[in-house]
Amino acid sequence: MKILLLIISILLIAIVLLQSSKAETASLNGANDALFKNRKERGGELFITRLTAVLGVAFFVVCIVITYF
Numbered sequence: 001m002k003i004l005l006l007i008i009s010i011l012l013i014a015i016v017l018l019q020s021s022k023a024e025t026a027s028l029n030g031a032n033d034a035l036f037k038n039r040k041e042r043g044g045e046l047f048i049t050r051l052t053a054v055l056g057v058a059f060f061v062v063c064i065v066i067t068y069f
Contacts, residue, residue, distance in 0.1 A: 004062055011055055012059055
């Protein structure tokens, strides 16, 4: 089980590093908010976002299982 946790951790770190930063185009005054407000993720970006969520949930589930067993 600990090996599974290690694999999920490494994959989660790699996927998070692959994501494009949504804050890199943000400005302090919020002038660009209207420009990127309706921007939707598509293709590979959507897949990476969903994979990050799945790996995050899997990480927490495995941690809870390890704690109780």
